[in-house]
Amino acid sequence: MSRRASILAPGNPGHPFRRSLPRHVCRSVKPPAIEAAENARAKAAWQMTGGDWRSFLSAYCTALVAAVTFIA
Template structure:
């Protein structure tokens, strides 16, 4: 007769997949679906969008640092 495996009592959610997420309580893992939270997320997405001016400033700073580094090395 095959020996039965002993398993520890599992108090975690196996559907969470990652060990850290598995250890979190269910109410922490579930995302709130409030209208207010959705509006906050939409506003945050708009704030973090890069516009043309942002890209231009980034490229200027990148090119300036590249030139400064090349001058320092040469």
Template sequence: MHTIKRRALVLTQEGAGHPFRRSLPSHVFTRPCDGEAPAEPVSRWKLSGADWRGFFSAYCLAFVAVSLFIA
């Protein structure tokens, strides 16, 4: 006996040229409403003091190692 498979209805964006973009839901392509402020981009380049300390210690250790190898 055959069972009928139910598949979810998928609405695609006909204007999107790439197959991946066609598979995205429609709310991805809509702009925010007039009352909503656009989201601020998140900066991932915020370095703390520990980051700078780690960078400079690695730089100094590498410089000393190369200097000892050359000498």
């Protein structure tokens, strides 16, 4: 019986789905400067502005009033 390593090497993905992916998809080593820039762009893209909050609260209050109206 052969022994298998408990930690898989990055170049040798063990799951069948990961083996079916192209090699560049499983590669995740990026320089810290590029990683930080990508994180900053993602954070800016996902921040909610005042208009977003107002739209969310408007939709929430409208749905709440509609639900209470149909229940009562």
